[in-house]
Amino acid sequence: MASFLTFPALPSLPYSPTRASSFRSRSTSLFQNRFGVRCSYAEATVRDDYKPDTIDVIADVKTERIVVLGGSGFVGSAICKAAVSKGIEVISLSRSGRPTYPNSWVDQVNWIAGDVFYVNWDEVLVGATAVVSTLGGFGSEEQMQRINGEANVVSVNAAKDYGVPKFVLISVHDYNLPSFLLSSGYFTGKRKAESEVLSKYPNSGVVLRPGFIYGKRRVDGYEIPLDLIGEPLERILRAAESFTKPLSSLPASDLFLAPPVSVDDVALAAINAISDDDFFGIFTIDQIKEAAEKVRV
Ligand SMILES: NC(=O)c1ccc[n+]([C@@H]2O[C@H](COP(=O)([O-])OP(=O)(O)OC[C@H]3O[C@@H](n4cnc5c(N)ncnc54)[C@H](OP(=O)(O)O)[C@@H]3O)[C@@H](O)[C@H]2O)c1
Secondary structure (H helix, E strand, C coil): EEEEEECCCCCCCCCCCHHHHHHHHHHHHHHHHCCCCCEEECCCCCCCCEECCCEEEEEEECCCCEECCCCCHHHHHHHHHHHHHHCCEEEEEEECCCCCCHHHHHCEEEEEEEECCCCCHHHCCCCCCCECCCCCCCCCCHHHHHHHHHHHHHHHHHHCCCCCCCEECCCCCCCCCCCCHHCCCCHHHHHHHHHHHHHHCCCCCCECCCCCEEEEEECCCCEEHHHHHHHHHHHHHHHHHHHHHHHCCCCCCHHHHHCCEEHHHHHHHHHHHHCCCCCCCCCCCCHHHHHHHHHHH
């Protein structure tokens, strides 16, 4: 997208090719200081009607515009909040639409009420630079297949059809479970969704596989402080990692040994995923934490 920008004056110097290149590098660093706005220069031109107090620059500016599927949920709202704080334009799609609690970041999200199975994607995906899906949940076998699997498959295909360049899926750790447990609708749905992301987006698709996610979860207007359990548990399990490692080959041992991760870390890892073109593939709990560190201020 080409934009026409006006910058405050640099010291007033006559134009010369050497100075033009030093100006270029200073302006590039100005752009790079703004998180979430990736900019590249086609060219920087000093116009004929040059005035000493302003410099007009033609620049290619790419802004992030993300769609969070399930932005009103526990993980989705943390992603929306983190994205807004980084200056990223955010659209959320969920059946309930805008959450009822007041918060300044809530006002900065474009809330669309709709169901991924019936929505008019024209209203959601046009111009999106990434889709982050938090669709998933529990219920009967059929419901789990539908929300963890089919809902995400439909969304990946819609994103692909609309030319959205990046898809990030919040999936789940496999907990080292025996195969008869992994055959439940929850896990088969998740793995079906993962394969769809990785096959349709082989060079940009991201699958985050967190274990238990803690933070403040809102249910019916109340906040459940899952962090009171999750945070100390994460610290204890990480401190004990060198002792518990030998147990990790036992089936289902990760149900007790996989460290929980904070909802803010999952959100920041998703932000890192959408803003880093080299970030794609499957990410484990530890890799989610590493990715979160890269964008934490
Ligand atoms: N929480 C954890 O500890 C944890 C751990 C590992 C992995 N995960 C995974 O992380 C993801 C997010 O979990 P969460 O705890 O944030 O779940 P959540 O709070 O239930 O959020 C799910 C979101 O999806 C929306 N949604 C559901 N069906 C929809 C549909 N048909 N169309 C549009 N939106 C729909 C829900 O809003 P509406 O109901 O209003 O539509 C809600 O906003 C899930 O995939 C989950 O499996 C969670």
